[in-house]
Amino acid sequence: MKPPFSILEISDLAIPLPGGGDRGFAVDGISLSVSAGEIVCVVGESGSGKSITAQAVMGLLPKVFRNVSGRIMFEGKDVTTATPAQMRDLRGRGIGMIFQEPMTALNPVQKVGEQIDEVLRTHLTLSRKERRARVIAAMEEVRLPDPERLYHAFPHQLSGGQRQRVLIAAALILKPRLLIADEPTTALDVTTQAQILSQIRDLQRDRGMGVLFITHDIGVVREIADRVVVMRSGKVVEEGPADVVLNRPCSDYTRMLIDAVPTLEPARSDHVVTGEVALKVEGVTKIYHSGGLFQGKRVVHALQETSLSLRRGETLGVIGESGSGKSTLARCIMQLIDPSSGKVTLGASAGGRPFYQRIQIIFQDPYRSLNPRRTVGESIIEGPMNFGQPRTEAMERARELMALVGLDPTAVDRYPHQFSGGQRQRISIARALAMEPEILVADEAVSALDVSVQAQVLRLIDDLQKRLDLAILFITHDLRVAAQICDRLIVMHRGSVVEQGAVSSIFASPAHAYTRELFASIPGKGEKQAVLT
Amino acid sequence: MLAFIAKRVLSLIPVIVVVAIVVFMLLRLSPGDPAVVIAGDNADAAAIERIRVSLGLDQPLVTQFFIWAGSLLQGDLGISIFSKIPVTDLILQRLEPTVSLALTTLFFAVVIAVPLGTIAGATAGSWLDRSLMLVSVLGFSIPAFVLGYCLIYVFSLQLRILPVQGFSSIRQGIGPFLSTIALPTMTMGLAYLVLIARITRASVLEMMGEDFIRTARAKGVKERIVVTRHALRNSAIPILTVIGIGVALLISGVVVIETVFNIPGVGRLVVDAILKRDYPVIQGIILMFSGTYVLINLAIDIGYAFLDPRVRY
Known part of the structure; x- marks a missing residue:
């Protein structure tokens, strides 16, 4: 069924990349359209040109992109030839936009109500009272609690989900005909993501609005899309109705994207762990105090009475949303912060090796966890050299490690920015392994990666564990990833462990209400089998 | 609060x-x-x-x-060894020119530096930005006494529009006050001005890359308002900080400037006291300067909390 008319019509859009890129065009001759009342998902991995396309529609391309060719017709007018004043008028009034990072997309020093109000002040001439009433109504519409009070709140006082609702309220207050949503739920917890997605869907239906929804997450596409456009390296690979593209994809790339999404089928049901205990955490609690002399004291229980044990050759998953205490647990184990009580002990070791040779951590963000001004080789050998390994020997070992994680050994002389995200995460793994640790802590180590890269890195970790008999503590918010790599799970909620057990038994019958909620929130669940046939 | x-x-x-x-x-x-x-x-x-x-x-x-x-x-700073006058009285007699000079310099520097720095930051890479940065390097490099004599040469000796030196109290009329204080203010203010302009530029430039700027543009907000309401407003803390640090600059500045322009202020008093080893006077002035510095930075600390709602300890 083709809806009546298209509000957005992009044809042969080409945006050249400034010199020095790995390809000539960021967006290479794409065409797509969005009709009133439909949600079109543009899906692709990082670097596919999907965000650039969205920015081009808004007329918000960074200045480095010039010589844009092709047409972007919004309601029959070409925005590529519009004057700046015409574009300003269109933004906010004709086209609303929401972004990936609700944490940083709001002005930190302005009240959230005023930030919604700014759209009204910019586009209409209304009295203060009328504006205020409309802002409150818009906040109610996106189900922000207690709008009268929240109007005067500052962004840092709101949760991630609330901030994204504020942005949605601001984007939709003038009832635009088109909403552009650029990865709006990527930075949110799964339970919040589920709420925001259903809210966007509801608002879109109520208003008959067109939505251009950009995402990398096939699960999200399943939840929300009417039509799907798959992009790769600036080109449209495939396009069609959601059920066709997702269930009967005709391009290999789309099939690969869909297949790379981990299933919820536990992969390690028959893996038997027999190794000795490598790490024991007993009743670790971390309490933060704030306030003091003039204010009431506040006590935050970041982590409460947490115990676990981990064997060689075993992967223990720690599952939870932001604020659940999982990263606090990792930091306590790594001795990066001191627990308020409880203790962490490592298993018996041959030869009494120092702590940081026995346990290493991989962090979430491969873009920021490597020093940008040192070669990757320098980063890898720093640890071993601190423990007395001679430089030439350490560098030789670094080359072996680069080969081990599937990178060119001669690349040790390059700098982090010369590698992709997935390659950087491999380098981080090589850096951790340089210490020849018995225990590896992976703190959301694959969360920032594209699905195809994620699958490769997960295979690498799995393979290294078998070869080196590593004990792995795998912290993640992604139940699909946990299903692939973990033997056992602990589920954390508000600083406490609410459930633990073998992956297969938790996935088969989650006992705690919170665990069940987590499962219910996984986007696009239960439709996977249809693809494989 | x-x-x-x-x-x-x-x-x-x-x-x-x-x-x-x-x-x-x-x-x-x-x-x-x-x-x-x-x-x-x-x-x-x-x-x-x-x-x-x-x-x-x-x-x-x-x-x-x-x-x-x-x-x-009890406010007793002792008695000057030489003039036998209480130090408090000595300082009070000399306070007006110094305070006048400090305030006009502050005003001169901030009123010019913040808009210039903001424009430069918002149009980074433009001819205006580049020429401003060039001037700022010059402004930093010229010692105040050299600049002072150059300005005297041009404005007083060649153009003959401003007096060479001296000070006229604001109570004797705004005209003489401004004409005597103009050159000292420019001389002392230039380094301060370029310092504030550079920090403003760097800070605004940094803010222009933030996500909330993109959000504001997506709302259709005019570029001028994007720059002022969003970028400049979020740069207020570093700008205020450097204004506070600059007060130290002013304090050392008055000593030189008052000597160059023969202004009978606290700066001259301290130079004379040092030459004569008049310890109670030196002590009193150091105390006054450090007290001023501490109080201004207190005001700035409190200012942070008004400018940024996240600052509450």
Whole structure:
């Protein structure tokens, strides 16, 4: 069924990349359209040109992109030839936009109500009272609690989900005909993501609005899309109705994207762990105090009475949303912060090796966890050299490690920015392994990666564990990833462990209400089998 | 908010105590016995001893400190060794020119630097931005006394539109006041101006890359308002910080500038006192300068909390 008319019509859009890129065009001759009342998902991995396309529609391309060719017709007018004043008028009034990072997309020093109000002040001439009433109504519409009070709140006082609702309220207050949503739920917890997605869907239906929804997450596409456009390296690979593209994809790339999404089928049901205990955490609690002399004291229980044990050759998953205490647990184990009580002990070791040779951590963000001004080789050998390994020997070992994680050994002389995200995460793994640790802590180590890269890195970790008999503590918010790599799970909620057990038994019958909620929130669940046939 | 301010004020007490101790020790540790200096070249040992007792210099150091600190608390900074006038009175007599100069400099620098820095930051890479940065390097590199004499040469000797030196109180009319204070203000203000302009530029430039700027543009907000309401407003803290740090610059500046332009202010007073080793006067002025510095930075700390809602300790 083709809806009546298209509000957005992009044809042969080409945006050249400034010199020095790995390809000539960021967006290479794409065409797509969005009709009133439909949600079109543009899906692709990082670097596919999907965000650039969205920015081009808004007329918000960074200045480095010039010589844009092709047409972007919004309601029959070409925005590529519009004057700046015409574009300003269109933004906010004709086209609303929401972004990936609700944490940083709001002005930190302005009240959230005023930030919604700014759209009204910019586009209409209304009295203060009328504006205020409309802002409150818009906040109610996106189900922000207690709008009268929240109007005067500052962004840092709101949760991630609330901030994204504020942005949605601001984007939709003038009832635009088109909403552009650029990865709006990527930075949110799964339970919040589920709420925001259903809210966007509801608002879109109520208003008959067109939505251009950009995402990398096939699960999200399943939840929300009417039509799907798959992009790769600036080109449209495939396009069609959601059920066709997702269930009967005709391009290999789309099939690969869909297949790379981990299933919820536990992969390690028959893996038997027999190794000795490598790490024991007993009743670790971390309490933060704030306030003091003039204010009431506040006590935050970041982590409460947490115990676990981990064997060689075993992967223990720690599952939870932001604020659940999982990263606090990792930091306590790594001795990066001191627990308020409880203790962490490592298993018996041959030869009494120092702590940081026995346990290493991989962090979430491969873009920021490597020093940008040192070669990757320098980063890898720093640890071993601190423990007395001679430089030439350490560098030789670094080359072996680069080969081990599937990178060119001669690349040790390059700098982090010369590698992709997935390659950087491999380098981080090589850096951790340089210490020849018995225990590896992976703190959301694959969360920032594209699905195809994620699958490769997960295979690498799995393979290294078998070869080196590593004990792995795998912290993640992604139940699909946990299903692939973990033997056992602990589920954390508000600083406490609410459930633990073998992956297969938790996935088969989650006992705690919170665990069940987590499962219910996984986007696009239960439709996977249809693809494989 | 009140609790926050109270806490800030209380945290000044240790700072002030340390300042007082340092200033006190400064006098006792410097070479030369004040009693000998006061007694003059021809005094005999008995006369020196009498002066020493009368000044309390024979007491143990700790006792001396408490006596000194006690009179300090009553606003008594001691008596000038040479003019025999209380130091407090000396400073008060000289305060007006110095305060006038500091305020006009502050005003001159901030009013020009913040808009220029903002425009440069918002249009980074443009000809305006680049020429501004070039001028700022020059502004930093020229010593104030060189700049002062250059300005005197151009405006006073060649163009003959401003007086060479001197000071006229604002009570004697705004015209003479402005014409005498214009050159000292420009001389002292240039380095301060480029400092603030550079920080404003860097900070605004950084903010222009933030996500909330993109959000504002997506709302259709005019670029001028994006720059002021969003980028500049979020740059307020670094700008305010550098204005505060710059006060130290002003304090050392007045000493030079008042000498160059022959302005009878506190800066000149301290130069004269140092030349004559008039310790009570030196002490008093150092105390006054450090007190001013501490108080201004207190005001800036409190200003943070008004400018950024995330700052609440």
